[in-house]
Amino acid sequence: MKGTPLMTKNINKNVHNTGLSGIRLVSNFIKKPVNEVIQLTVGEIDLPTPFATKQAGIKAIEQDHTKYTDNMGILALRRIITEYAQEIYSEPYNPVTEVLVTVGASEGIDLAIRALVNPGDEVILVSPGYTAYTQAVTLAGGxxxxxxxxxSNFRLLPNQLEEVISEKSKLVILNYPNNPSGVVLSSQELVELANVIKRHDLYVLTDDVYNRLVYDQDFAPSIASVPDMKERTLVLNGLSKSHSMTGWRIGYLLGPECLIHELYKIHQTDVGCASSISQEAAMTALTVDRDNPSEIVPIFRERRDYVLKRLDEIGISYIKPEGTFYVFANIEKFGMTSLDFVKFLIQTVDLAVVHGSAFTEFGEGFIRISYAMDLSILKEALDRFQAAVAKLNNQKSLS
Ligand SMILES: Cc1ncc(COP(=O)(O)O)c(C=O)c1O
Known part of the structure; x- marks a missing residue:
């Protein structure tokens, strides 16, 4: 606990037991002015929100659309989302009852977990994985x-899933394209996982926020498209990654009415509704600027290929990312923890990346490099990385 407690009564133990995001921890080690340190740490695209989407936000303010909206989200937006979802998931969702607009995908993670998990229920998370899942499960007492x-090169196999299922298992959280590995599962792999999930009668939350940022197809397959999965599946998506809209805070959940209705109760209590201005912008993002992800993917492909080429030259192995804007690079050969490696990079060459152990303990031995940066910055960053690796190699050969 930070600070000195002044009261004798304890605070909520689930809150107390929950850690902060490991990704933010990295910034604690940066002692120099931030402009001197290249930070390949954040999961945020450097490109601006598409023009028409921004204009829609401005127009919403000018037209005084600045009040509460329907708690589920503006109906016109929900219609647009369900049309979009039909195309991507080949699954019909009812815009009135089966979609909930949230404050970023982050709120959706919390809603889904809190609505489904009773204290003691087990939630299956895939490692390496996004940090918020562990925190949200712990907060819910799960x-x-x-x-x-x-x-298995960070691909979840049916037998790996089967092995961790117990009487107490309630929910499986999938995130492909995966943060931090960039792995995308095929439709066939998802069908096999769905068979295990159905056999054990589990719920699934599929976090698809990177599904349009893929390099070899238009969008990544999702378990939500597997036949007969709808009743047990909550689909999470949002505009932060696909439309460079992290600050607008728009996400959405799709699922059967009986689940969405329960999530809605928490949403109504916590936030009422997502920002009216952002929702209006989201309508334009998913119509006029619908193809924004396809327009930015070539930029990210070029960056990815550059980073991978440099890592090859430096002698660092990785799993080639098929989606997202992250590379999960293997640093095991240096014989140090990923956190020590990150500290070393910051201290010696003013470069920050995220330690693999931030993505659960099984991410140890890796670092996550975000390439959501201009090529010129990436070039300088990789030069610095190369210098740090040379230093470590020198130290090794001297010892
Ligand atoms: C896998 C994953 N899910 C959800 C989120 C949260 O997204 P949002 O900005 O929509 O809350 C992130 C953000 O980095 C993420 O990587």
Whole structure:
């Protein structure tokens, strides 16, 4: 606990037991002015929100659309989302009852977990994985059960899933394209996982926020498209990544009415509704600027290929990202923890990346490099990285 407690009564134990995001921890090690340190740490695209979408936000303010909206989200937006979802998931969702507009995908993670998890229920998380899942499960009093996928190049296999399922298992959280590995599962792999999930009668939350940022197809397959999965599946998506809209805070959840209705109760209590201005902008993002992801993918492909080429030259191995804007690079050969490696990079060459252990303990031995930066910055960053690696190699050969 930070600070000195002044009261004798304890605060909520689930809150007390929840850690802060490991990604933010990295900034604590940066002692120099931020402009001197290249930070390849954040999960945020450097490009601006598309023009028409921004204009829609401005217009919403000018027209005084600045009041509460329907708690589920503006109906016209929900219609647009369900049309979009039909195209991507080949699954019809009712715009009135089966979609909830949230404050970023982050709120959706919390809603889904809180609505489904009773204290003691086990939630299966895939490692390496996004940090917020563990935190949200702990906050809800659930038990995170982490699947180690290092032996299968970070692809979740049906037998790995089967092995961790117990009587107490309630929910599986999938995130493909995966943060931090960039792995995308095929439709066939998802069908096989769905078979295990159905056999054990589990719920699934599929976090698809990177589904349009993929390099070899238009959008990534999702378990939500597997036949007969709808009744047990909550689909989470949003505009932060696909439309460079992290600050607008728009996400959405799709699922059967019986689940969405329960999530809605929490949403209504917590936030009422997502920002009216952002919702209006989102309508334009998903119509006029619908193809924004396809327009930015070539930029990210160029950056990815550049980073991978440099890592090859430096002698660092990785799993080639098929989606997202992250590379999960293997630093095991340096014989130090990923956190120590990150501290070393910051201290010696003013470069920050995220330690793999921030993505659960099975991410140890790796670092996440975000390439959501201009090529010129990436070039300088990789030069610095190369210098740091040379230093470590020198130290090794001297010892
Ligand atoms: C896998 C994943 N899910 C959800 C989020 C949260 O997105 P949002 O900005 O919409 O809350 C992130 C953000 O980095 C993420 O990487």
């Amino acid at each position: 038990v995170p059960v982490v699947v180690d996928t290092r032996s």
